[in-house]
Amino acid sequence: MGERTRLKRILRGLERRYGKIEPPPKRKGLPLIVATILSQNTTDLTAIRAYEALLERFPPARRSRPRRNLPRDSDGRIDKIKIRMVHVADARGEPNWRAIEKAPLSVVRNCLRVCGLAETKTRALRSLLKALRKETGGYSLERFLAGCDTDQALDKLSALPGIGVKTAAVTLAEGFGADLCPVDTHVHRVSGRLGVVSPSGGRNGTFRELRKILPPGTAHAFHHLFLSHGRAVCTARRPKCDSCPIRPDCERRGLEEV
Ligand code: SF4
Numbered sequence: 001m002g003e004r005t006r007l008k009r010i011l012r013g014l015e016r017r018y019g020k021i022e023p024p025p026k027r028k029g030l031p032l033i034v035a036t037i038l039s040q041n042t043t044d045l046t047a048i049r050a051y052e053a054l055l056e057r058f059p060p061a062r063r064s065r066p067r068r069n070l071p072r073d074s075d076g077r078i079d080k081i082k083i084r085m086v087h088v089a090d091a092r093g094e095p096n097w098r099a100i101e102k103a104p105l106s107v108v109r110n111c112l113r114v115c116g117l118a119e120t121k122t123r124a125l126r127s128l129l130k131a132l133r134k135e136t137g138g139y140s141l142e143r144f145l146a147g148c149d150t151d152q153a154l155d156k157l158s159a160l161p162g163i164g165v166k167t168a169a170v171t172l173a174e175g176f177g178a179d180l181c182p183v184d185t186h187v188h189r190v191s192g193r194l195g196v197v198s199p200s201g202g203r204n205g206t207f208r209e210l211r212k213i214l215p216p217g218t219a220h221a222f223h224h225l226f227l228s229h230g231r232a233v234c235t236a237r238r239p240k241c242d243s244c245p246i247r248p249d250c251e252r253r254g255l256e257e258v
Pocket of ligand 1: 190193194233234235239240241244245246247250251252253254
């Protein structure tokens with residue numbers, strides 16, 4: 001009970017700083033998971049460039065109107081704290097998946113060179129497209145996961161080459177409304193410093209622990225708030241503990257500042 005009260009206090013403190021996180025809108029799964037694959041081990045900004053390169057090289061037969069704009073800062077640049085790969089999939093639409101699946105590997109790899117690990121990401125993308133087409137006859141992640149509960153969907157996606165638990169969890173939380181808190185480097189660091197999980201289990205251990213302890217219905221909000229907090233205040237080096245809105249609830253307050 002005490003820990004749950006602390007978590008709710010942390011949630012409120014972060015919402016006051018970064019704003020309330022709305023539940024994710026309904027969105028298609030495939031562009032979302034592809035954008036998330038591209039963001040592995042790189043910044044969102046370079047992953048955006050790779051996604052745009054795919055769109056340019058493999059344009060859709062019919063270009064749909066973007067549903068949302070990318071978040072911008074006060075100077076009109078992409079907001080480095082608020083940007084998420086889900087925004088990219090929302091804003092930019094979908095490339096021609098069939099053309100990507102059929103193209104020579106080297107052409108796809110060239111598009112992805114900008115975001116690093118081009119070889120691995122190209123193979124992950126192609127394996128995913130092939131698996132969808134073989135199982136569903138098209139390129140629908142919704143049909144691929146039809147009938148799965150959250151655990152089954154996590155297992156099914158994580159079994160594909162180049163798709164880890166984090167990528168699967170982002171896809172399910174942002175595209176399918178699953179009550180999950182995907183764990184990237186920021187979420188792992190912030191939740192470990194706060195002492196709500198033991199950081200020794202690695203990111204996957206943190207993911208499992210958060211699933212057990214977060215109050216129902218809050219995981220998606222915690223994901224975004226921990227991520228923003230890790231980028232803006234609880235940075236890897238020299239976190240700004242003096243201006244941290246959840247300092248009273250943090251086990252490591254002040255200890256990481258030097
Ligand atoms: S008090 Fe410091 S270490 Fe703790 S969450 Fe805030 S910024 Fe991070």
